[in-house]
Every structure is written in C-alpha cells, then in structure tokens.
Amino acid sequence: MTDTPKTDKPDIFDTRESEVRGYSRSWPATFAKAYGAKQWGEDGKEFIDFFSGAGALNYGHNNPVVMNPLVEYLQSGAVLHSLDMKTPAKREFLETFQDLILKPRGLDYTVMFPGPTGTNTVEAALKLARKVTGRQHMLSFTNAFHGMTLGSLSVTGNSMKREGAGIPLTNSSKIPYDDYFDGETQDFLWLEKVLEDSGSGVDKPAAVIVETVQGEGGLRAARAEWLRELSKLTKKHDILLIVDDVQAGCGRTGSFFSFEDAGIEPDIVCLSKSISGSGLPMALTLFRPELDVWEAGEHNGTFRGNNPAFVTATAAIKNFWADNTFQNELADTIAALHQRLDSIVEKAEGASIRGRGLLAGLHFEDDEVAGKVAAEAFDNGLLLETSGPKDEVTKIMPPLTISSHDLEQGLDIIEAAVLKFAPAAEPAAV
Amino acid sequence: MTDTPKTDKPDIFDTRESEVRGYSRSWPATFAKAYGAKQWGEDGKEFIDFFSGAGALNYGHNNPVVMNPLVEYLQSGAVLHSLDMKTPAKREFLETFQDLILKPRGLDYTVMFPGPTGTNTVEAALKLARKVTGRQHMLSFTNAFHGMTLGSLSVTGNSMKREGAGIPLTNSSKIPYDDYFDGETQDFLWLEKVLEDSGSGVDKPAAVIVETVQGEGGLRAARAEWLRELSKLTKKHDILLIVDDVQAGCGRTGSFFSFEDAGIEPDIVCLSKSISGSGLPMALTLFRPELDVWEAGEHNGTFRGNNPAFVTATAAIKNFWADNTFQNELADTIAALHQRLDSIVEKAEGASIRGRGLLAGLHFEDDEVAGKVAAEAFDNGLLLETSGPKDEVTKIMPPLTISSHDLEQGLDIIEAAVLKFAPAAEPAAV
Amino acid sequence: MTDTPKTDKPDIFDTRESEVRGYSRSWPATFAKAYGAKQWGEDGKEFIDFFSGAGALNYGHNNPVVMNPLVEYLQSGAVLHSLDMKTPAKREFLETFQDLILKPRGLDYTVMFPGPTGTNTVEAALKLARKVTGRQHMLSFTNAFHGMTLGSLSVTGNSMKREGAGIPLTNSSKIPYDDYFDGETQDFLWLEKVLEDSGSGVDKPAAVIVETVQGEGGLRAARAEWLRELSKLTKKHDILLIVDDVQAGCGRTGSFFSFEDAGIEPDIVCLSKSISGSGLPMALTLFRPELDVWEAGEHNGTFRGNNPAFVTATAAIKNFWADNTFQNELADTIAALHQRLDSIVEKAEGASIRGRGLLAGLHFEDDEVAGKVAAEAFDNGLLLETSGPKDEVTKIMPPLTISSHDLEQGLDIIEAAVLKFAPAAEPAAV
Amino acid sequence: MTDTPKTDKPDIFDTRESEVRGYSRSWPATFAKAYGAKQWGEDGKEFIDFFSGAGALNYGHNNPVVMNPLVEYLQSGAVLHSLDMKTPAKREFLETFQDLILKPRGLDYTVMFPGPTGTNTVEAALKLARKVTGRQHMLSFTNAFHGMTLGSLSVTGNSMKREGAGIPLTNSSKIPYDDYFDGETQDFLWLEKVLEDSGSGVDKPAAVIVETVQGEGGLRAARAEWLRELSKLTKKHDILLIVDDVQAGCGRTGSFFSFEDAGIEPDIVCLSKSISGSGLPMALTLFRPELDVWEAGEHNGTFRGNNPAFVTATAAIKNFWADNTFQNELADTIAALHQRLDSIVEKAEGASIRGRGLLAGLHFEDDEVAGKVAAEAFDNGLLLETSGPKDEVTKIMPPLTISSHDLEQGLDIIEAAVLKFAPAAEPAAV
DSSP states (O other), X not given: OOOOOSSSSOOHHHHHBOTTOOHHHHSOOBEEEEEBXXXXXXXXXXXXXXXXXXXXXTTOBTOHHHHHHXXXXXXXXXXXXOTTSBOXXXXXXXXXXXXXXXXXXXXXXXXXXXXXXXXXXXXXXXXXXHHHHOOXXXXXXXXXXXXXXXXXXXXXXXXXXXXXXXXXXXXXXXXXXXXXXXXXXXXXXXXXXXXXXXXXXXXXXXXXXXXXXXXXXXXXXXXXXXXXXXXXXXXXXXXXXXXXXXXXXXXXXXXSSTTTTTTOXXXXXXXXXXXXXXXXXXXXXXXXXXXXXXXXXXXXXXXXXXXXXXXXXXXXXXXXXXXXXXHHHHHHHHHHHHHHHHHHHHHBTTEEEEEETTEEEEEEXXXXXXXXXXHHHHHTTEEOXXXXXXXXXXXXXXXXXXXXXXXXXXXXXXXXHHHHHSOBOOOOOO | OOOOOSSSSOOHHHHHBOTTOOHHHHSOOBEEEEEBXXXXXXXXXXXXXXXXXXXTOTTOBTOHHHHHHXXXXXXXXXXXBOTTSBOHHHHHHXXXXXXXXXXXXXXXXXXXXXXSSHHHHHHHHHHHHHHHHOOOEEEEETTOOOOSSHHHHXXXXXXXXXXXXXXXXXXXXXXXXXXXXXXXXXXXXXXXXXXXXXXXXXXXXEEEXXXXXXXXXXXXXXXXXXXXXXHHHHHHTTXXXXXXXXXXXXXXXXXSSTTTTTTOOOSEEEEOGGGGSSSOOOOEEEEOGGGXXXXXXXXOOTTSOBHHHHHHHHHHHHHHHXXXXXXXXXXXXXXXXXXXXXXXXXXXXXXXXXXXXXXXXXXXXXXXXXXXXXXXXXXXXXXXXXXXXXXXEEEEOOOTTOOHHHHHHHHHXXXXXXXXXXXXXXXXXX | OOOXXXXXXXXXXXXXXXXXXXXXXXXXXXXXEEEBTEEEETTOOEEEESSHHHHTOTTOBTOHHHHHHHHHHHHTXXXXXXXXXXXXXXXXXXXXXXXXXXXXXXXXXXXXXXOSSHHHHHHHHHHHHHHHHOOOEEEEETTOOOOSSHHHHHTOOOHHHHHTTSSOOOSEEEEOOTTTTTTSSOTTHHHXXXXXXXXXXXXXXXXXXEOSBOTTTTOXXXXXHHHHHHHHHHHHTTOEEEEEOTTTTTTTTXXXXXXXXXXXXXXXXXXXXXXXXSSOOOOEEEEOGGGOOOXXXXXXXXXXXXXXXXXXXXHHHHHHHSSSHHHHHHHHHHHHHHHHHHHHHHHBTTEEEEEETTEEEEEESSTTHHHHHHHHHHHTTEEOEEESTTSOEEEEOOOTTOOHHHHHHHHHHHHHHHHHHSOBOOOOOO | XXXXXXXXXXXXXXXXXXXXXXXXXXSOOBEEEEEBTEEEETTOOEEEESSHHHHTXXXXXXXXXXXXXXXXXXXXXXXXXXXXXXXXXXXXXXXXXXXXXXXXXXXXXXEEOOOSSHHHHHHHHHHHHHHHHOOOXXXXXXTOOOOSSXXXXXXXXXXXXXXXXXXXXXXXXXXXXXXXXXXXXXXXXXXXXXXHOTTSOOOOEEEEEEXXXXXXXXXXXXXXXXXXXXXXXXXXXXXXXXXXXXXXXXXXXXXXXXTTTTTOOOSEEEEOGGGGSSSOOOOEEEEOGGGOOOOTTSSOOTTSOBHHXXXXXXXXXXXXXXXXHHHHHHHHHHHHXXXXXXXXXXXXXXXXXXXXXXXXXXXXXXXXXXXXXXXXXXXXXXXXXXXXXXXXXXEXXXXXXXXXXXXXXXXXXXXXXXXXXXXXXXXXXX
C-alpha cells in the first residue's frame, strides 16, 4: 500500500465515488505528477508506466511536443469549444492529417468527428454501416471490445460488461477471431460458410468490425494474412469492413494504422485514444467518400469540436509522423521489447507472448499468474494491467517514446515477478 | 456569406469533412477568437454568442476564472489523463462538488465518472436503472433528446436522428411531455393509467428519464408542479426517476440543478456540458447511494479521468457556486431576458416565449420564421440556433455571465429580425 | 364440485397435464356431450353454454348443419389434409366465401390460409404489413389480445401473458383504446399528435391492429365513429389498418364482420375461431389485392389446408349467410340479451354493460364480483367466463343460434348470481 | 399440366388466393381423393405420395384405423372443441400416450397442449425455456426450420423465410449442425469454446433447439453420437435441450421419438404433424415435470382442445404403438428404401443419400437436379418435394404404412428421373 492517508479524514474516493471505479483499486496510489514514461504518487513514489492511459498516451505523459502548443493555444484567446463550427485549429488538424497521414499512405478517407471518445466513433461507424447497406445485422469477433454504450456493447464479447446492459444485446453475432481454435480449424471456415449458405440463419451483415489486436480481449493479434483474407471475404460479399483502431492505431503496433502491414484498406476506421497525442478526448471516424451518406446533424455530440485536442493532435502528427524517423526508432523499441519478452518466456513454464508491437502481453497457463505479476509489479514501481476474459494476460503497453533505460527497468520488474509466480521452465536440452 | 476564402484553395472542410457537419453550414464563418459572450471570425467579424457551445459554455468563452488554473495545471507537470485512478485534481473536484453543490442542497448522491460526454452519462444511467430494477423497459418523453449512441437514441424523440440508428430502437416507449396536448388533457392521465392497468401493454419501466426543459425538442419547459407529480408517481410505482440535466443543469435555468425549484430529488441525475466550466469534455452520473450496485469496471471509458476538466470544473464551482452572489446576478439576467422577450412577443403576431431561465426560446406560429430569424441574426452578428422537430423555435441561450450590454445588443438583433419576418401584432385595445 | 371422480385413480389431468391449463380449474367437470347451447358432464349434469368455445362455436355444438357434411366428407375418401394444394373442398370454400361473404358486402379481399389458429393469422398480418410498408413499428391498443406466439404477444396488452415471453417484446407500442380515459380526453388525441409530430419518438408504424370489441381485454367495444376516425387517420398517414376479427367476427356482433356497422374497410382482416363453423381449427388472413406481395411459401404452415374445416366453413356460410334470415334472427337475440342485461344492471349498484352484440359483458365496480358470479353460475349450470386484466367483467357469449328459452334461462342464473354478490341498486326515484 | 380446367371460368385459386401459396404451383392438380399412399386428381390421375402431408400423414391418407373412430366420435354427440376443459377423449389420449408411448420408453414428461400447430409447440417450448432459466438467448442450428411465427422464425435458418418477418430476428444465434463443415472440424468445437469462454460474446443460452433430421433444411441427419455429445454439453452447462420432433417424430425415423436411437432424453420435446395420426391439427409440448413453472393460462390457444384429433391420435397410438409389430415392419420398409437409394446413387454421378429412416433425401452436386427430378416425378405420377436452402435435395417421405409395391413404384419413377437429369456415374472398377 503506497498511498498512506495523510490524515484521518476518510478517503473521498471511498465515500463519494461509485463502486464502478476500477484502476484506483488495483493501483491504490494518488498520482500527482507524470512525465514521459513515469508517474509519481503524492508520496513521491515513482512508477514506470507500461499502461499509457490504456493507449491514450502513446507519446508519454506531458510531452512538451504537445503541451507547449496546447498552453500557447489556451493563452491565445482562440476558440476552445466549437462543436462542428469551423476553426483554424480544426482546419490545421484536417490539413495535417490529410497531408501527413492519409496521403502518404494512399488513403482517401472522409473524416468525421463523432464525439470525443472511442465508443462514440464505434457507434457512428455502426450507424453509418447500417445506413449505407440497409442491413441491420453486424458481425464482430469473440473477445472483441468496442465500448460501453449500447451499440458498441452489442459487438463486445465480455460477458460481465454485456450483462451491464440490463437488456438483451441484439442485431449482432459473434464469429471466431484469428486462431480462436488454436490452429485446429482453417481460417474463416465459419464465416465463409454462413455467408454462402442462405440457410445458415446468420443474416447478411452490414459490416464486420474487427480489432487487429484485441487490447482488452487478451492481446490476441490477428495475422496479416488473416486480415487480408477477412478483407477479401467482406469485399466478395459486399459487406463493409470496419477496423476499430482505437487502441491499436496511432503507432501502437509500429505503423500509424495497425492494418498497414497487412496491406488492407478498411471501409471504415475508428480512431480515438492517442489521436489527440496528449490524452485529451478526441475521436475520428474515417470512411471511404462514397459511404458519406449522412444527413447534416444525423449524428452529433457536444464535444466533437474539442480544439485543444485538435492542437495537440496536429502537433503530435507533425512531430512524429512527418517522416520515418520516429517510426524507425519505434521499430527498435518494439524489437527490444520482444527480444526481452522472448527471453522471459523461455525461463517460465507455460508463458507465451501475445500481441504485436507495443501492444503486447504475456499469457500464462495458470490464469492466476498475470494478476499476481501485475500486483507485484505495482509494489515494485511498475504500472502493468491485465487483460482477457479471466485477466489471464499481463498487458505490456509502454509509451511509444519510452527510453531504452525505462523499458529495460520495467521489464526487469516484470521478469522478476514472472519468475516469482510462474513455474521455472525446464532448461532446453543442449 | 461572412467567410470569404482568402485563396482559391478549396475549403478542406468541404473536401475532407463528412456531410454530417451541421453548424458550419448555418454559420459559415471560421471562428478564430472568443471571449466571454463573443466570438470573432478570422476576418475579424464579431458575433454575440447566444448559443454558448450548445450549453457547454455557461461561463462564457475563455473565462479567466477557469483558464488560468487550467494553464497553471498544464504547466505544473501534474497528471492529465488518468482513467479512474486517483489524482489530487479529481480529489479536489469531488470535495468541491460535495461541499459546494451537494451538501448545501441537502443532496447525497454517489458520483460516477462515466466517460466525458452527455450520451455517456445517459447510457450509464439507463444501464444502472435496468440493473438495479431488473426491468428492461424505459419511458421517455415526446421530443426528448438524450444523445446519439444507441441506448440514448432509444429514448430520444427526433425521427431523423432515430432513423440514423439503422435498426429498430427498442425497450422504450414515449409518454407525453408537460402540456403536450396544449392543456387539453390532465397531466399524467396516460402515465397513471398505464401503470395501474396490468392490461395496458406498457411494460413496467425501470425508469422514466426526463429533461426539465427540452433544449433540443423545442424549448418546452416542464412546470414545477408537473415535475413534482412525476416524481410522486414514479415513487409510488417504484420506478426510478432520471433527470437528464446535461443541458439544463449547471445554472442554466437559474439554479445549479434545474430541478431545484420543483423541490424534487431524482434517483439519478445526468450532468455534462457545462460541468467542466470551460468547454472541456466531462460528464457525471449522480445517484442515490443505495443504487450503487455496479461491479468494478462494469462501465468504463478511456477519457473518464480528464484532469484538465476536473481543474476547470473545480475552479468554476468555487468561483460561481460558493455563495449566492452569482445566482442572484443570474436571476437579474434571467429577468432582463424574459422582460425583453415579453416585449418582443407583444409586437409579433403568433410569437410566444418558451423555456425557462437562460434556456429560452421564441416560438412562432409560422414554422419558417425561426429559421429566418436565426439566419438574419447571423448576418447581423448574433449566433442563434433553432430547436424543435421542425426548427420552429429560436433558441436563446447566452452565457450565464453575459453583460447587460451584450444581452441587450443581442436582443436588439433578435427583435429586428422577428419584426422583419413575423407579422406585426394588432396593437392591444386601450 | 360437480365432477366426482368415479374411482380412486388419480386424475390424469392432475398428474400428467401441465399447470398451464386454465378452464379445467374454473370448470372442474369432464364434458362428455354437447349440443347446441348445452354441454353435459360425464355425470349427466347439464350446462348452458354462454362461452361458445371462446367464440369458436358461434353456431353451437355439433350443429347438424355442419356436422352432417363433415361426416359425409370424411366418409367419402376425399382429401383431409392438403397444405396449400388445390382440393375441391378448398375451391368450394373460396367460391362460397367470395360469393356469399365478400361480394354482397362489396369487399374485394385476397384470401390467405396462414395456418389454422388465431395467432397464425395475426402473425401473418403483422409480417405482411411490415413487408409491404418497409416499416417495423406496430401500434396496438391498451388491453388488446392478439395471441400467444411472439409476434402476436408483442401487440397484446396483458402483463402476465407478456411476461411469459421471457424476453422484451419489441417493435410495437400501445395507444389508448376507445374510451380508455372514461371520456376525459378526445379520441385519438395521442395518436394524431404523435403521427404528426416528427419529434414524438413514436416511429411511424407499418400498421395499427385493432379489435372492434376487446374480447379478452374486458369486453370494451369501440364505437362506430371511433372506428371510422381510426380508419380515416390511418389512411391519411398511409398506415395499414388491421382488424383482428378472430373473436368478434363471423356474426358475433350481429353482422358477419364486426366492422360492417362502422362502414370501414380495413386493409387486412384476421379471421379464425368460428370461420370453420364447427370448432375445427381454421384461419384466414384477408387483405387488399395490392398488398399481396408475398413470395411463394414465404409464410406457411402444415395445417393450412384442413379440408374438414373447409367443408364445415362452406356449410355454415351457405346455411347462415346466404340471405338475411339468420342475421335478422340474430338481431332479435341480441336485442333480447341486451334488454335483459339492462334490467339486471338497473338492479345492481355499480354494474354496467360492456361489449356489443353477443360479445357482451357485465362490469362491476367491485373487481371481485365477476369471478364470484361466474363461479356461482357454474354451480347452477351455466358456463360463463370472466375477462379483463383483473377478471373484473363477466363475459356473456352464447352461441348465435341459442334459443330464447336457453338464453333466458342462462340470464336467470346470471341475474340471481349478480343479485347475490353485487350490492342492490337504490330504487330510482319516481 | 395435368389439371385441365373443365370450363372457361378463371381458376379461383389464381384469382382469389394469395401469392403465398406454394404446393399448388409445383403440383398444379386438384386433388379429389386420397387413400393410403395415393392421391387422385379430379381428372382421375393417380399419384403415389412420397410427401405425406409434409409429415402429417405418417399413417397414410384416410387410414380406416383413425377414420372410423373419428366418424363414430363425430356422430356420437361428444364434445368437439373444448380448449383445455376436461373431456373423456382428452383423458383417453393422455392415458394412452402415457401408457403406450412414455412409460415403455422410461420417459416421464409433463404434457402441454399448446395450440394445434408445429409453430405453436415451438413457441411454447422457447417461452418455457426462457421462463425456467431466466435467460433470454437461444441457440439453434444452421439450416434449422422451426416455424413461421416470430419466435420460431427467430430460430429458423432460411433467409427468405427470415426476411418475411420484416423486423430483425433477435435473441438467438446459430451454431453449426452436425457435419456442417463436411468433416473438416471436430464436433461442437465452436459450441464448447463459446460456452466456456466468458469473453465469447455469445450470451449463455436458455436452451439449444435441435431437429435430429433437418426436414426442411436439406435432410441432414445428425449422428447419434453427435446428439449424445450435444446432450452432454447442454447438461454440463445447465442449458436446456429442446428436440423439435415435429417432423422427425411419430415414427418417421423408425422409432416413435427420433432421438430414441441416440439414447438421449431431451428436456423439452415438440410434437405435432403426425401426432393426431390423421392429418387433423394437433400439437404437444412435453417437458420434464420440474420445468412445469407455467402459470394457469400463461400460454393458451383457442384450438388446443381439438377432440377429433385426440380421438384419432389415440386410435393411431393404440393401433401402431401398442407393441413392436408396426415398428418392425417399419424397419423393413426403411431398409428397402435405403437399399434402393444406395443403388440409385451408385448410378448417378454426384448423388448422395441424406436423412434417416423414412425422412430421406437425394442430394445432387448440381443444385438444379433435385427440382427437375421432382417436376418429372410429378408428371409421372409421384409427389416428391425438394428441400434445402437452394432446393438442392429431393425429399423422400412416403407414409410409414406404404406397401412394398407402392414404394418400389415410386422409387422406379425417381430412378428414371435421376438417370435422366444427373450425369451417369463411371462404372466402378472391377
């Protein structure tokens, strides 16, 4: 327990905040300061951050690259909140996003500002897909996570979160994610079959929504060839493909969009979390221009014009994505992480690596280990989350900008914890 | 057209942003600066703001009261983004909200941070009401607006927005709002009857969700006695009462919560828009402590810990709500507005006042007038929105902090526009 | 208790049949014989039948008019079961129905055989209305009863029956039936308003489904002018009007279709119960020829070609509806019934007449009275059901063919029971 | 065209009956007489019947075994229509069913009369399963057919029939039927995985509903070991198992219940079609006594007490199921059919046998063949239906009582048609 109350006053988080809070239970510190890959408790305790605001802090905490323009903007008398009115900050974001993100990748997406959270962009994507196709069914994957509002929850897998809806979640069904059957069945056997069989009872969907890496669902990463096959199948059957890149996008897997490696071009892309570059709320829904059948105001949201976020988003893109420098450094960081994870799993019986890029995980055969590792890590100054339906995977998600030193230090803590709780591996025969 | 393009370059808002945008069509300026009750276009044109960020800017643009602490916070190295981890900024917000808002009003609400937008807090409220009661049906009112994600949309009235869902909106039905039948029927005749009649076919609802003033639905304001009757009825039938105070709350109607006048105590209250005091995204769901049956993490959201918003929210509450000074000044502003509106409607045939406090409207018998008034106002330097299913009401929503001078100037523009488009009233007989 | 078990053997109805059984509890006799308006228990006890097989035996039990041709048909080697293959019996039914029912009434309905029960014809009607209009919402009335399968149940009012679904009943909402507010509000105030208000949140329905008399919902009868107004409103808004004439049709209210008096022509009509004339299962869905957009086999059912029922249906129509004789006699029976009911309610405080034609009821202010009257009636040899959400109405539904003698005898039993359980009325002042 | 109109009068089936009719198109005769395995057109043309009323005529047309008691009953003055009142005919049916069907098979099912059609018993089963478990989701199989009312349609596979609903079919999802992937994946891989994975997003179902042979879905027969595995899985996960034995039951596969061979005991069993033994409408829902949680009247239906059907049902059971004689003869018929089918498929390239018992089919690689075979068969005097999502299987379903002579004659017609339309097989190498 790192967070000794200073007085006898009862903790207002206990007395006033809802039981729904989660992280403050696993990590019972009060975090006062943060910079780069580190956070400090009120008592001065230092933590390396392998959590990155659940993916919203890809460039680290309080990165001057975004914070300086932000403060400058706020002091300039410019418009802070503008819904979908035009502002110079929004114009500059659109131009920057177009010129540095879309054009170099040969992508021609229309940009929608759907309200500044992940679940907002997913809801907008689902609505648009249904409107465009006139179909009502939606397919999503086992262990998917897309958000907590009713539409997003309908395409989410986790049963505890689903039950929170209090009503049946309808108009969608689940299909197996890559390697769901541990290699026992061929990819898309089920999907192909039900789409081609008019008696399957699976209504032709408006879209398939997919995460390239399942950040909440246990860090399963889809293979590039699986994504290509999925893209081919949806095209063949005239079904829209939505990539929910809320967590895996913005560089997290090594490229700006997580689907670049696979060489696919989804019909709709959802971005949020790190798109603002600063942790400020922002989200985008991108789609092929032909799909832009919205009526004016048919989807809206009070905070869809959060200019401070546009400012930091612009700064982040200009700084990190104007050329390949950052992406190359990121490749090194990814390589370093995975080399070290390889070495860790070699030493621990039943441990294996999950995920891709800096959206990685360690899976243990014993479901209890991941939680123990995370708790031990916290005690030793590392913020590390678990993931998966049974919290059976430790989730390793440092800022993309983490230094080698901080990365290795965090991994040292992980290795020690793993070796403490997972059985030691038999030494490989020489 | 006030926004002459400086170059021949095509406008990126036209070429890249989705057709879903709305305000940038009615108000084709690019807004560069804003302060208090004013915004300025890039070309320097000044606008008085009777829109207030759709209610998110109750204390005006760039109010130093909130902007100074915000900049200071951002420069301090404190945590910006924290999900539901503990931070000093969140603690101070909770303490301030408890001590200056809840306690003085005798309210004991548990506070939930559901994600930083209005639709997030509504979705959380609906989920909680269903979970607590084990019932699935929800009642909402004709012309209600509660948000654009699937759950919120289900309790919303507007048919264009509903159709955007692309699927049937289920598990809710509509009941008539106060005075829906223009005084022809007694209040709650339908609600009482269907609740007491086990053959009504209206399933017993988990909750009734209500706005005290329908900001999007045409500025209808419920009478205090109607709200009391509603509260009594829901209590009698063991149904939860949710007040969606996203737009009408935070002082907009003259008191912090819009239901204070009525003397009722809803089971669940939704706040967003002006709760941050600055236009930064933030939302709260408040509920009676006995209703706090959430499991940890059962509802979540990446941006639920937006510390800059906590900082500005705290500053706004401390500055405006620590004693009665602001509320008294606000009463004067409200009186001034309504006195002037009275005078305007006397001069225009078929015009009438809608709404309550600074959430007011002018309704015209001819559905076309409101839109013409708003367009004319824009040309003359006033931002004025329309509301209602046919955009038949001009919506008058200046900052709560507007000066008499700006208020009168804006109203002058309105009066001139009204007299231009609405038929003149017969002079009253002497 | 009239049904003394003959032996000590446990009653197989108790040991083997499901708890879902109902009538065998209220009427614990075993009925061995039946003829006309009478049934006899195994022990020989005679009952006058004011129940008529819940409306399926409008021409009484074992009426030779239908039974003779039935037996003849069964002995002839003709086809008994034919799905929707052509048979001479079906052809003759179609010709007879066309020539003696439709043509004389100036009705040009296409005839569908949807499966031989009431709920089948309602489900077919709802499906067709949704298919034709492309709309999904359905409006039905408070206290409506349309059947027990999922689609029909969705438009039914009774909460106990609705809960039997085990899932939320969606895609429909309820509007107030004629005089639901006891004359306090004008007809269709709600319906007109929500249809004309695009912000009402009541989605434009595919159809409105209505019973002209609510047989299960408490014997409320809609007034002819109310039905006309409903018909006008649906036409005006391009909404289909479905009359569920399953119980009120086939002469029960004095004319073949219950809506003839009102002079309306519904878009779709559901018939079942007495359409076979014999109690054999049969149902029809009638609709305007332009609505016949079904694909072959898009709705089906194994027993939709129940030829024995076609034979008795044909015989019944030929015998009773070839000219006005029967209808004139029926008018006398109806007059006799209502005269007598008038006299009964004059003597009992708080009693009033419900219903229309031979689908009548006695409503008592004290909800307990109707049940007591029915129980007492059974003991005295009269089968009499209750109706309404609280079983607060005695339902009086003798065969249309009942003799004056049997009718008066049954009414004597009712009068005695009413006077026993309802408080005596104050004698009217002279 | 075998059915030359006798006059110039337009055919009333064309002018008055709905386009929804199906069989009268494929088989454009008017069927006047029927006996045993034969039907005769009005013009005297004889047809062998390999259709058996879609399974409702297992004992052939007009079998004196059931017709004599039926006529006798109808002439006796006994009660024809009784809802769920007690009658001697119902008592005798219950006793007979208990003593000759349930007891000898060691089954202790409570008997419910849910309304006299297949879809009625399925709807009752689904409602009961949801009520008992408090769960709302339902699992059914690819290519399942369970009926045309909304609840049954939700668990049905055929897309054309599903679209007829006009609304999304919710609260159920589909799982692969036995051998859906042509042996490529292990049984229940998907079902086991999703039930055990709390992140699968497939809500825990109230029940799984299954046909042991998919009569409408292409005559796929589940293997006994698959059914056993399914039964084990549902028990393990506390999910109810519903066997829809509407088409496969009543002896069709060689035993009274189609699941007897597999040695399983479903929680709920649906019977209809041939349960009356005569083609008269009747249905039963059977379930374990512990599941009988219905409230009185919670599910009902006007024709649930169709006494003529009880009489023929009793007669059929007494005649055919009192001892093993009939079942042994049936085994011979089945053997004869399958021997002959073996021989046919050997001669035709790409032909294979589907189904089980006398619910058999011929599948052809070329989807067009089955339809051509059926049309040719009709011309040559054999009634033969097609089945499957593309009508790619000829369905062979003669009465269980068919004589060897009629069986062989029908098969001769099939063989000739198959050899005409399917490519001849390469002679097997010696």
